[in-house]
Amino acid sequence: MSIRRAFEAEHARRDAIRHAREEAERKQQEEDLARAEQLHDLLAEDAQFLREKGLVLDRRRYTVSLNHEDYLIDAYFEAGRTSVRAADKRTATTATAAPRKQQTVNTVEEALQVMAEYLADETN
Numbered sequence: 001m002s003i004r005r006a007f008e009a010e011h012a013r014r015d016a017i018r019h020a021r022e023e024a025e026r027k028q029q030e031e032d033l034a035r036a037e038q039l040h041d042l043l044a045e046d047a048q049f050l051r052e053k054g055l056v057l058d059r060r061r062y063t064v065s066l067n068h069e070d071y072l073i074d075a076y077f078e079a080g081r082t083s084v085r086a087a088d089k090r091t092a093t094t095a096t097a098a099p100r101k102q103q104t105v106n107t108v109e110e111a112l113q114v115m116a117e118y119l120a121d122e123t124n
Contacts, residue, residue, distance in 0.1 A: 028079060028080060031080065032062050032077040032078055032079070032080070033061065033062060033077070035077050035082070035108050036059060036061070036062050036063065036064050036075075036077045037059070038108050039064045039075055039077075039108050039111055039112060040057065040059040040064045042108070042112055043057050043064065043066070043112070043115075044057060050066070053068070053119070053123065054068050054069065055067065055068050055119075056068075062076055062077045062078060063075070063076045063077075064077075066115065066119070068089075068122070069089065070088070070089055070090050070122070071086060071087060071088050071089055071090075071122050072085075072086070072087045072089060073085070073086045073087075073115050073118045073119060073122070075111045075114075075115060080106070081104055081105070081106060082104065082105050082106070082107075082108075082110070082111045083102060083103075083104050084102070084103050084104075084105060084111050084114040084115055084118070085099035085101065085102045086099065086100055086101040086102075086118040086121070086122065087099045087100055088100055101118060101121075
C-alpha cells in the first residue's frame, strides 16, 4: 500500500464518520422538534384553561413556554431529554428570569406532568 492510498482511505473513513455524526445529529434534532410540537399541541388543547390562568402558550423551535405576567414555565427539548423550568418574573432584574426550579425528564408526558406541578405551585 502506498501513502496516497493510505491517506485516501483514512480521509474516506473520516468523511464517513463525520457524515454519520451529522446524520445522527440531524435525526436527533428532528425528534426533539417533534416532541416540542407534541407538547405544544397537548397544551393548546386546553386553551380555555390557559386563558383562565392568565397564561400565554408559545413555542420557539425546541422550547415550549407558558408565560404569565408573574412567572414563566417552559420546557426545552435537547438531545432526547427535556429540561422543565419555572422562573419568577416578579423578582427578576432581566426580561428572562432565572429558573427557581428545574427538572430533567425523558418523555413528553413527564414534561407535561412537571409543568402542571410547577403551575400548581405558582397558583397556590
